[in-house]
Amino acid sequence: MKSELESGGSVERAANGAARFASVNPWWAQFLDAAGLDMTGARGDGCYIETADGRTLLDCLAGFGTANLGHAHASLLARFADALQQTSVNVFPFECAESQRLLADKLIALSGRRFGKVFFATTGAEAVESAVKFAMTSTGRPDVVAFRDAFHGLSMFSSFMTGNRFWTEALPWKPGNVHHVDAHNFAALEDMLASRKVAAVVFEPVAGSSSAQHWNAHTSARLAALCRATGTKLIADEVYCGLGRTGTWFGIDAIGMRDASAAPDMIVVSKGLTGGLVPLAAVLLGDADFDAVFGVPGKAKVQGSTFGGNRLAMHCGLIVLDLVERERLVGNAAAMGALIEARIAARFDGRVTVRGRGLALSLALDTEFAPPFGRSMSDVWLDLMDGGVLAMPNSAAPDSLRLSPPLIFGVDEVDFLIDRLDEALQP
Numbered sequence: 001m002k003s004e005l006e007s008g009g010s011v012e013r014a015a016n017g018a019a020r021f022a023s024v025n026p027w028w029a030q031f032l033d034a035a036g037l038d039m040t041g042a043r044g045d046g047c048y049i050e051t052a053d054g055r056t057l058l059d060c061l062a063g064f065g066t067a068n069l070g071h072a073h074a075s076l077l078a079r080f081a082d083a084l085q086q087t088s089v090n091v092f093p094f095e096c097a098e099s100q101r102l103l104a105d106k107l108i109a110l111s112g113r114r115f116g117k118v119f120f121a122t123t124g125a126e127a128v129e130s131a132v133k134f135a136m137t138s139t140g141r142p143d144v145v146a147f148r149d150a151f152h153g154l155s156m157f158s159s160f161m162t163g164n165r166f167w168t169e170a171l172p173w174k175p176g177n178v179h180h181v182d183a184h185n186f187a188a189l190e191d192m193l194a195s196r197k198v199a200a201v202v203f204e205p206v207a208g209s210s211s212a213q214h215w216n217a218h219t220s221a222r223l224a225a226l227c228r229a230t231g232t233k234l235i236a237d238e239v240y241c242g243l244g245r246t247g248t249w250f251g252i253d254a255i256g257m258r259d260a261s262a263a264p265d266m267i268v269v270s271k272g273l274t275g276g277l278v279p280l281a282a283v284l285l286g287d288a289d290f291d292a293v294f295g296v297p298g299k300a301k302v303q304g305s306t307f308g309g310n311r312l313a314m315h316c317g318l319i320v321l322d323l324v325e326r327e328r329l330v331g332n333a334a335a336m337g338a339l340i341e342a343r344i345a346a347r348f349d350g351r352v353t354v355r356g357r358g359l360a361l362s363l364a365l366d367t368e369f370a371p372p373f374g375r376s377m378s379d380v381w382l383d384l385m386d387g388g389v390l391a392m393p394n395s396a397a398p399d400s401l402r403l404s405p406p407l408i409f410g411v412d413e414v415d416f417l418i419d420r421l422d423e424a425l426q427p
């Protein structure tokens with residue numbers, strides 16, 4: 001991969017890529033070509049992706065964490081094809097579709113009935129914004145607090161909740177009502193919430209883009225208590241970590257936020273819900289917050305979405321959750337995450353640190369082995385790609401490597417990953 005970057009041939013290839021994708025994003029195509037990362041995922045099969053030029057890659061990204069069931073899952077494809085055949089009307093304005101009720105009931109049941117209502121949206125960012133709108137409507141307050149380095153999507157408002165200027169510095173506008181605080185800076189948080197102007201605090205129980213930094217039972221209970229004491233809604237953004245990825249159905253359970261008195265007011269889920277096939281997101285919330293929006297004339301119009309409850313996406317969600325349950329993939333995510341951690345501890349003697357829960361993981365190099373003393377994580381990443389492992393650096397912490405493999409990951413896959421990592425760490 002590195003020799004590719006250095007070779008003169010890459011310049012020509014970059015120009016070719018840019019020309020081919022002139023109508024979409026020539027600059028991205030050019031970057032991928034120049035970096036030797038211009039792959040076409042020609043065929044997927046379970047945890048593996050075959051590229052058009054004949055390479056086989058162990059997929060440790062699962063389409064940004066969407067492909068929970070891996071690729072080309074036979075039952076998913078057959079049942080989804082069946083649902084497609086039977087869907088002669090997909091979006092119908094004057095109904096509460098039966099499939100919406102079924103999927104909402106399923107999500108409520110999986111949450112242990114901690115929530116009574118579900119609102120469907122299309123993307124993660126839209127669902128996070130929906131939750132914030134519900135909090136603002138329900139409390140009548142205008143402000144939002146999010147954590148530095150968290151990621152909440154790139155729609156207009158979500159971009160600014162995403163606590164990293166990297167994503168917004170090119171925009172000549174910023175909302176006045178989004179505030180950021182460092183995770184665990186309770187003194188600053190207390191000051192902000194004391195104003196009683198904050199409608200919601202948004203947090204990721206296990207983060208995706210900022211090296212899987214996670215809360216624990218103690219700090220999350222403290223966060224929930226602070227929100228409760230000030231009448232602020234607590235929103236858990238589980239777009240990435242929800243629905244099994246952390247080895248529990250919800251990220252809040254993985255961090256020990258089990259006590260009903262410490263539960264967030266809303267949970268947002270998305271990526272894993274439809275196995276990477278169609279976009280779908282959902283907000284789980286309590287009856288009181290839901291009714292404060294949709295039960296009040298004049299307020300119900302505050303949020304809605306053309307494709308939000310479309311039948312095909314509902315069917316897909318039902319099929320995926322059923323398969324994740326039947327194949328016991330939540331337990332598998334916990335077991336494989338623990339195995340990765342154990343293998344890394346045994347093989348690398350403290351050189352590599354693992355953060356996260358289940359299969360929502362992030363790897364970092366111990367400072368003693370990182371530059372200037374050893375290899376950088378980007379070197380390790382490129383060598384892993386050369387060795388046949390698809391992974392990527394975290395956008396908010398590029399010196400760490402994100403691992404979000406399909407929940408069907410097995411022992412063979414763990415061993416392959418660890419062997420390739422061993423090779424990539426060699427000086």
Ligand SMILES: Cc1ncc(COP(=O)(O)O)c(C=O)c1O
Pocket residue numbers: 064123124125126128151152153154204208209237238239240241270
């Ligand atoms: C935690 C989190 N929230 C929100 C989003 C935004 O989701 P989407 O890209 O579907 O809008 C993401 C996407 O990566 C995410 O990881």
